[in-house]
Every structure is written in C-alpha cells, then in structure tokens.
Amino acid sequence: MTKKRTIIGQSPQKVDGIEKVTGTAMYGADYHFPGTLYGRIKRSPHAHARVLKIDTAKALALDGVKEVLTYQDVPLKKHAGLPVPRIGSLAVDQNMLTGTARFVGDGIAAVAAVSEEIAEEALDLIEVEYELLPVVLDIDQAVKVDAFQIHETERNMVMPPIIASHGDVAAGFAEADYIIEEAYSTGRPVHAYMEPNVCVCKYDLNAKLTIWSSTQGAFSLRRTLSEELGIPLHKVQVIVEHMGGGFGSKQDIYQHEFVCALLAMKTGRPVKVEYSRKETFLATKTRHPVTVRLKQGMKNDGTLTAREGLYISNTGGYASHGPGITAVGTFDMTSLYRCNENWNLEGRSIYTNAPVAGAFRGYGAVQGFFALDVQMDEMAARLGIDPVAFRIKNAVGEGDLSPSGHRLHADSLAKCLQVGAEEVRWSEKWESPQSKSGRVRRGIGVGTEMHSSGAYPDITEVSGAILKMNEDGTINLLTGVADLGTGALTAMAQIAAEELGTNLEDITVISGDTDVVPYDIGAYASRTTFIGGKAVQNAAAGLKQQLLSLAAKRLDSDESELDIAGGQVVRDGEAVLSIKELVKGEGGTPASSLISEVTHKSKVAYSFAAHFVEVEVDTETGQIEVKQITAVHEVGRIINRQGVEGQIEGGIQQGLGHAISEELILDPQTGRPLNPSFVDYKMPLAMDMPPIKTIILEEQPDPGGPFGAKGVGEDPIIAIGPAIANAVSNAIGVRIRHLPITPERVLEALEEKNQKSN
Amino acid sequence: MKKLITMSLNGETHEIAILPYRSLLDVLRQDLGLTGTKKGCDVGDCGACTVIMNGKAVNACLVLGVEANGAQIETIEGLAEITANGYKLHPLQESFLEYGAAQCGFCTPGMIMAAKSLLDENPHPTEAEVRFAIAGNICRCTGFSKIVEAIVHAGNGE
Numbered sequence: 001m002t003k004k005r006t007i008i009g010q011s012p013q014k015v016d017g018i019e020k021v022t023g024t025a026m027y028g029a030d031y032h033f034p035g036t037l038y039g040r041i042k043r044s045p046h047a048h049a050r051v052l053k054i055d056t057a058k059a060l061a062l063d064g065v066k067e068v069l070t071y072q073d074v075p076l077k078k079h080a081g082l083p084v085p086r087i088g089s090l091a092v093d094q095n096m097l098t099g100t101a102r103f104v105g106d107g108i109a110a111v112a113a114v115s116e117e118i119a120e121e122a123l124d125l126i127e128v129e130y131e132l133l134p135v136v137l138d139i140d141q142a143v144k145v146d147a148f149q150i151h152e153t154e155r156n157m158v159m160p161p162i163i164a165s166h167g168d169v170a171a172g173f174a175e176a177d178y179i180i181e182e183a184y185s186t187g188r189p190v191h192a193y194m195e196p197n198v199c200v201c202k203y204d205l206n207a208k209l210t211i212w213s214s215t216q217g218a219f220s221l222r223r224t225l226s227e228e229l230g231i232p233l234h235k236v237q238v239i240v241e242h243m244g245g246g247f248g249s250k251q252d253i254y255q256h257e258f259v260c261a262l263l264a265m266k267t268g269r270p271v272k273v274e275y276s277r278k279e280t281f282l283a284t285k286t287r288h289p290v291t292v293r294l295k296q297g298m299k300n301d302g303t304l305t306a307r308e309g310l311y312i313s314n315t316g317g318y319a320s321h322g323p324g325i326t327a328v329g330t331f332d333m334t335s336l337y338r339c340n341e342n343w344n345l346e347g348r349s350i351y352t353n354a355p356v357a358g359a360f361r362g363y364g365a366v367q368g369f370f371a372l373d374v375q376m377d378e379m380a381a382r383l384g385i386d387p388v389a390f391r392i393k394n395a396v397g398e399g400d401l402s403p404s405g406h407r408l409h410a411d412s413l414a415k416c417l418q419v420g421a422e423e424v425r426w427s428e429k430w431e432s433p434q435s436k437s438g439r440v441r442r443g444i445g446v447g448t449e450m451h452s453s454g455a456y457p458d459i460t461e462v463s464g465a466i467l468k469m470n471e472d473g474t475i476n477l478l479t480g481v482a483d484l485g486t487g488a489l490t491a492m493a494q495i496a497a498e499e500l501g502t503n504l505e506d507i508t509v510i511s512g513d514t515d516v517v518p519y520d521i522g523a524y525a526s527r528t529t530f531i532g533g534k535a536v537q538n539a540a541a542g543l544k545q546q547l548l549s550l551a552a553k554r555l556d557s558d559e560s561e562l563d564i565a566g567g568q569v570v571r572d573g574e575a576v577l578s579i580k581e582l583v584k585g586e587g588g589t590p591a592s593s594l595i596s597e598v599t600h601k602s603k604v605a606y607s608f609a610a611h612f613v614e615v616e617v618d619t620e621t622g623q624i625e626v627k628q629i630t631a632v633h634e635v636g637r638i639i640n641r642q643g644v645e646g647q648i649e650g651g652i653q654q655g656l657g658h659a660i661s662e663e664l665i666l667d668p669q670t671g672r673p674l675n676p677s678f679v680d681y682k683m684p685l686a687m688d689m690p691p692i693k694t695i696i697l698e699e700q701p702d703p704g705g706p707f708g709a710k711g712v713g714e715d716p717i718i719a720i721g722p723a724i725a726n727a728v729s730n731a732i733g734v735r736i737r738h739l740p741i742t743p744e745r746v747l748e749a750l751e752e753k754n755q756k757s758n
Numbered sequence: 759m760k761k762l763i764t765m766s767l768n769g770e771t772h773e774i775a776i777l778p779y780r781s782l783l784d785v786l787r788q789d790l791g792l793t794g795t796k797k798g799c800d801v802g803d804c805g806a807c808t809v810i811m812n813g814k815a816v817n818a819c820l821v822l823g824v825e826a827n828g829a830q831i832e833t834i835e836g837l838a839e840i841t842a843n844g845y846k847l848h849p850l851q852e853s854f855l856e857y858g859a860a861q862c863g864f865c866t867p868g869m870i871m872a873a874k875s876l877l878d879e880n881p882h883p884t885e886a887e888v889r890f891a892i893a894g895n896i897c898r899c900t901g902f903s904k905i906v907e908a909i910v911h912a913g914n915g916e
Contacts, residue, residue, distance in 0.1 A: 245862040689903070
C-alpha cells in the first residue's frame with residue numbers, strides 16, 4: 001500500500017519566511033558588535049604586476065587605523081581557495097594577500113580602522129611601487145610556447161589535459177555519412193547575487209575564532225581557516241544564519257575571510273569586511289569562458305556514430321574550479337545524446353590575467369551542453385528533420401551511460417522533450433527559417449540538459465542529520481545543509497515530517513552553526529535535497545523506529561501493527577496515542593530526548609530538462625525579445641513545489657541574461673573590467689522577464705534521494721542557453737554558436753548571411 | 759562634526775546626531791540599528807535599500823541622512839504590527855509568504871517597500887503596472903514570477 005503523501009509535494013510556508021518578509025533575518029553585514037573595526041583590502045589596479053615596494057607608514061599613522069597588513073605579514077603558504085577537489089585535482093595557487101597580482105583586483109594589503117571612511121582613506125595612503133608584467137587575457141595568447149607563465153606551468157595549463165575516451169572513434173567517423181565540425185563559445189557572466197560578500201570575525205580570550213560569513217560551505221570555511229591559520233577545529237566556529245544568494249561563487253574562500261580573521265586576531269577586536277558591489281564584480285568569481293571544438297559523425301538515418309571534442313576553459317588569474325568545471329563539461333559531453341559509445345574528448349583549463357573564474361550554477365555543463373545541443377540542431381537541419389524528433393531519437397535513456405559512468409534506468413530526457421513539444425504545439429509552430437520574412441521574425445527553439453545531484457564519484461559525498469525529539473513530542477532537526485535561498489531548510493523539515501508522521505509545525509530546523517550541526521560539505525552540485533535530504537529521511541526513519549518500539553511496549557502490540565501519522569500512533573487505521581503522550585516522562589521526571597543521528601554517504605543521480613523558447617528578433621536592431629518559455633523538468637519527486645518552481649524560474653532568469661545580455665567586458669589592453677556595476681552589467685529584471693510555464697515530471701525517482709527526489713537547482717540555467725540560441729537561429733536563418741547573443745552579434749550574423757547569398 | 763536630526767520613523771519620533779555625509783541607509787543600519795533595509799550596491803542601482811520617505815519610494819543610499827530631518831520614513835520594520843494576540847503581517851508580507859516570493863530574501867525588504875509604495879497609490883495594479891513599479895528592484899533568485907504574483911494578489915485583496 002503506497003502511503004499517501006501529505007507534506008512533501010506541497011508548498012507549505014517556508015520555515016524562515018517570516019524573518020525574510022519582516023527584515024528580521026540576519027545576514028553577515030547585519031551583525032554588529034561594540035568596538036567593531038572595519039576592514040578593507042587594497043587591490044592591484046594592474047592585471048599582472050609584481051610589488052617592488054610597499055610602504056604602509058602613512059596608513060598606520062592615520063588616526064583611527066588600528067592595523068595594516070601586507071602580503072609580507074600573512075602566512076606565505078598557498079592554498080587552493082576551495083577545499084573540496086573534483087577529480088582529485090586541486091591547484092594550490094592562491095595567497096591570502098599576494099605580492100604578485102594576477103588579475104585586476106588581486107588583494108595585496110589590508111587595513112582595519114574604526115570606520116569605513118577611515119579604512120578607505122588608509123588604503124589610499126599605502127604606497128605601492130609595481131613592476132608591470134605582460135598581460136595575457138586570451139587563451140590563444142596564454143598557450144603560446146613563449147607566453148609568460150602566470151603560475152610557472154607549461155603553456156599556462158592549470159593541470160594535465162583531462163581525457164575521456166571510449167569505443168572506437170575512428171571507426172565511428174568512417175561509417176558516418178555526414179561529419180560536422182564546428183567551434184562554439186560561451187561568454188563571461190557573473191553571479192551578481194544581491195548580498196555582497198561579507199565576513200565578521202571575533203577572536204576571544206579563549207583563543208576561539210568565531211566567523212559570521214556569507215558562505216555556502218561553513219564546514220569547508222572552518223577547515224580551511226583552521227588549517228591555514230593553525231587553529232584547532234573546536235576553536236573555530238562558523239555561523240551562517242542567512243545568506244543573500246551565492247550561485248557557486250560563495251563556495252570558495254576569499255581573501256577577505258582570511259584577512260578578517262587575521263585582523264581580528266591581531267587587534268583583539270571584532271572586524272567586519274564587507275565587499276563593495278564593485279568588488280563583487282572585480283574580485284569574486286565569474287563563469288569560465290569556454291570554447292568547444294566539437295566534431296560528430298551521423299548516418300543518413302539520423303543516428304550518431306562518433307563524437308570528438310576539445311573543451312578549453314579560461315580560468316583567469318587563479319585556478320579555483322578550473323579543473324573541476326573542465327572535467328564536468330568534458331565528461332558531460334559523453335552523454336545526453338547517444339553516439340554509439342564512441343567518444344574522444346579532451347578538456348583543458350588555462351591561466352590568464354582575466355578575473356578569476358570559479359564555480360557557477362551549471363558548473364561546466366552550461367558550456368559543454370551549449371555546444372552539444374546547438375550542434376544537435378545543426379545536424380537535424382542538415383538532415384532536414386524536425387529538431388525535436390531528432391533529439392528524441394538520440395536522447396540517452398534506459399541502459400545508456402551517464403557522464404558519471406553509471407547506466408540510466410528510464411527515458412526521462414525523451415519524456416521531457418515529448419511533454420514539452422506537446423505543450424507548446426511544436427509541430428504546428430516550428431517552421432524552417434527559409435519561410436520567415438519581414439523585419440521582426442519569430443522563431444522557436446529547444447534546449448536540453450542533464451545534471452547530477454551531487455558530485456559523486458568525483459568527491460566523497462557526505463551529509464549528516466540529527467533529530468532530537470523533546471519530551472513534549474516536538475522536534476529539533478539539526479542539519480548541516482546550507483540554505484542560500486533555495487528553501488533547503490523547509491524541504492528538510494518536510495522530509496522529516498513526512499517520514500516520521502509528525503506535523504510540520506512541530507519541527508524547528510537548526511542550521512548554520514558548525515559548533516552545533518552535523519557535518520555537511522556545503523551547498524553545491526545540486527546535492528542538498530538529494531544528499532542532505534536523504535540524511536534527514538534516514539534520521540527520521542531511525543527516530544520513528546525508536547518511537548514504534550516504545551509504543552509497542554506501551555500498547556502491548558506488535559510493532560508491525562503500528563504506524564505514526566499526524567503526530568499520533570496509529571493502529572488499524574485509528575489514532576490511539578499521541579506522540580506527546582508516548583514520550584513524556586513518568587512520575588514527575590521528564591523523559592530524556594530521543595535522538596536519531598545519521599551520517600549519509602551518497603551515490604549520484606541525474607535530473608533532466610527540456611526548455612522550449614519562442615523569440616522575436618528585430619533584424620534591423622538585432623534585438624531579441626523572448627516571448628515565452630516552457631520548461632519541462634524531471635526531478636524524481638517534488639518535495640516543495642514552490643521551491644522547485646522557484647529554482648526553475650530563477651535559473652531561467654540567470655540563463656536568459658547569460659544568453660542575450662550579460663558579459664563582464666574587459667579592456668583588451670589592460671584586462672580591467674569595464675562594467676563592474678549593475679548599471680552597465682545587463683541582467684534581466686522585472687520588466688524583461690517573459691512568461692514562464694513550468695512542467696515538473698516525476699518519471700525517474702531515485703532511491704538514493706529522499707522519497708526519490710533529485711536535484712533541480714542547476715538544470716534550468718543549462719537548458720535555457722541552447723534553447724534561446726536555437727530559437728534565434730530558427731528566426732533569422734543563421735546559426736548562432738556563441739554566447740551572449742548581443743544585438744551586435746545578431747546583426748553581424750545577418751550581414752554575413754547576406755554577403756554569402758550575394 | 760555631527761548634526762542633530764529629527765525624523766518620524768515608522769510612526770515614532772527619533773532625534774539623533776549623525777555624521778553629515780552619511781547616507782540615510784547607513785543612518786538606519788548603523789546609527790539606528792535597523793538592519794532590515796539592505797545594502798546591495800550603495801549607489802542606487804539595485805533597490806535593495808528602498809524605503810518610503812514622505813510617501814515616496816526612494817533608494818536610501820542616495821538620500822543623505824540630513825535630508826531625512828523632519829521627514830516621515832517608513833521601513834520594513836514598520837509593516838508588521840505587534841498586537842495583543844501576537845503579530846499581524848501586512849497583506850504584502852502575507853502574500854509574499856503564500857506565493858513563495860522570497861528565496862534568499864535579500865531583495866525582499868526593498869521589494870516589499872517598493873510594492874507598498876505602489877499599492878498606497880494604486881491599490882489594484884495590473885501585472886504590467888507591478889513590473890514597472892519594481893523595475894528598479896533587482897532580484898537574482900526568483901525570476902520575479904512569484905514576486906509579481908504576490909504583489910498582484912495583495913492588490914486584489916483576495
């Protein structure tokens with residue numbers, strides 16, 4: 001008998017909703033303690049320079065300045081900036097403060113002063129003499145044999161190339177009737193979360209360091225500071241009560257977090273380092289610009305025979321997630337569409353003096369699947385068949401290999417395509433571009449993707465959960481997961497309530513304090529519901545078992561006759577005893593709490609999506625208007641419906657921006673970002689968003705996830721890019737292979753097409 | 759040297775001494791300890807610091823604290839009422855909760871104040887009017903779908 005789901009699948013009010021709508025939620029910058037000093041970082045204005053001389057005397061002499069640190073005053077030891085390696089590859093190349101600036105904005109010194117204004121003034125008083133070094137911004141320049149080595153690696157490669165190889169590619173191409181080989185590229189968008197990076201540190205007389213930081217990985221931050229500063233873990237406490245978005249950028253450890261801790265330790269006063277908005281553009285992370293050369297073979301019947309590709313990412317001045325996203329992007333291209341299991345793919349990551357690229361929602365898949373999905377459209381066009389039918393024919397499904405090497409067990413991708421095509425009436429709407437005319441042309445396109453929940457097997461995936469049942473039957477749920485706005489905490493409570501049979505309002509979620517909650521790696525790789533949620537489900541199951549044992553004794557029944565629902569012990573479908581009654585103490589002595597604790601190690605699962613986009617392109621101005629988006633997502637099981645919809649709508653907003661308007665533009669000579677502000681970095685806002693229809697499927701629940709639920713956070717930003725590019729191509733009859741599709745690019749494409757036909 | 763100003767803040771009169779070059783945003787957050795209003799950019803590009811000043815929605819980072827002398831200021835902290843039976847949320851706050859319109863929540867106070875300013879003037883706005891009213895409020899999490907739904911719903915008084 002399938003138990004009726006009462007709590008999961010619904011949209012109960014978020015457990016932290018009231019704080020957010022009343023302004024009482026505490027974010028990093030909201031913490032203020034008496035005697036707080038304000039920290040600021042002095043940043044290199046040069047993309048590549050060595051510090052020859054640095055003089056802090058005038059800064060130190062300024063009234064109100066309490067401490068000045070240069071790169072000479074901090075531990076010399078390099079670190080990787082991120083604590084969890086993907087594919088075991090960590091480039092240890094970052095400094096807390098550096099004597100060699102490798103991108104515009106690299107931090108070389110820091111001050112702590114009694115006010116922000118004095119701290120700013122002090123920065124200007126630090127005198128620096130730089131030796132300028134050659135600035136390398138493009139991959140082509142960086143990989144030359146004689147190029148300046150930014151980190152003393154050959155041809156500025158971050159790591160040896162990543163190779164994915166399977167089957168017999170030569171034979172595959174030999175039997176192809178048609179071979180296509182093209183180059184694709186994606187741009188340099190930034191995360192642009194609303195809450196600028198911030199860190200507040202206190203170092204008390206017990207030599208304990210307490211950190212309030214806007215971070216996605218509290219335990220990772222704790223461990224890195226512990227290791228790099230030489231403080232034992234029990235003396236380092238990271239608290240994240242609320243954070244204002246991250247999208248992957250706040251997975252990394254930044255210079256301000258080290259600097260804030262060091263300044264607090266040296267001054268003995270609380271220190272707050274708050275990034276300006278401009279600093280979040282300059283000195284946090286961007287997405288990796290990637291070029292993909294992709295070659296595929298196809299038979300006349302539309303089956304693919306082989307795939308070969310080269311994926312090159314520009315990681316900027318430091319490696320950060322260069323190796324990780326390159327690996328994910330490269331291995332992702334082995335799947336999504338079958339190619340007779342013949343592939344040969346190579347991934348490289350290259351240092352340049354561009355702003356540092358890091359983890360960003362969609363992690364390498366955005367770039368890899370853009371190339372693959374656009375090429376699928378090109379091949380369909382070449383054959384003269386409908387792009388959706390072509391995709392359904394080749395979509396990976398039951399028995400096919402996923403990027404992680406596991407075989408899939410359902411045809412979820414094909415299902416997403418079928419459902420979406422029907423919803424948008426694709427067969428009626430889709431027309432070949434030749435039939436279009438007029439100044440404003442309409443087009444429809446499709447984009448697809450698949451993405452893992454969690455990063456296994458690249459890393460060991462672990463999450464912990466503790467359920468404490470109080471003596472009145474209510475529960476404190478301690479979870480290590482990070483909620484960066486995703487609604488994770490609410491989902492955890494729903495999972496616990498559903499599994500246990502209690503009411504949602506009887507659960508309080510405790511999170512965001514590394515002294516108190518069990519270990520969790522952090523919020524990324526769409527792992528939180530799948531892995532954190534499973535830990536919660538298992539802990540709830542354990543607690544339920546304890547309660548049923550107790551109840552069996554109390555009611556003189558067999559455990560198998562009993563269940564728990566709505567906060568009641570149930571026998572033969574009837575409520576016979578409340579949980580509150582069951583656990584309360586006897587003879588005036590309160591009962592001790594019942595505790596269930598689980599550390600869950602996970603495998604991997606994949607979610608899928610197909611996005612259908614209708615656009616109008618003005619062939620005179622090059623402007624694109626997205627008229628309608630239909631997003632079909634397969635997620636295994638919905639835990640919180642509004643939560644899932646919210647991730648899809650938000651991911652589409654970011655992906656839409658990346659596709660048509662967002663780019664951090666660099667001065668080609670100096671490498672300086674030219675638009676580090678909201679006014680010049682163009683994101684879609686309330687008036688720019690088209691109507692979005694979301695359809696959520698539960699085709700392929702995964703037993704590794706809570707009630708079968710898989711991730712969804714990253715899928716939407718991946719599928720939307722190729723969908724828009726393919727829609728634009730359909731509208732104007734020219735193939736779009738590069739993001740962002742700015743009006744200039746549209747006009748260039750049209751001009752090229754006109755020239756060719758003349 | 760600090761200047762003495764007097765303002766009506768969420769219905770209460772406050773007299774405080776502030777640095778003359780401080781923004782209203784910094785006065786609210788630092789001098790008055792009201793951290794509900796957020797600093798997203800400090801240069802008037804994002805709307806996270808939206809408050810209502812003399813009945814008009816403004817970016818508090820673009821208003822000097824001294825300009826608030828003699829003014830009526832409404833911030834997010836003034837919307838919910840504490841009554842004898844607990845708290846009573848403003849219809850916009852109820853609506854944001856019902857529609858799941860807050861994800862990370864950082865844009866939410868500014869967004870709600872911008873929406874309140876709209877509803878104060880135009881109690882039953884259309885979707886297009888809502889989108890126009892919040893055109894200067896950046897949200898990076900939600901795609902605006904649920905925010906717009908929540909505001910329209912609050913306007914319809916359903």
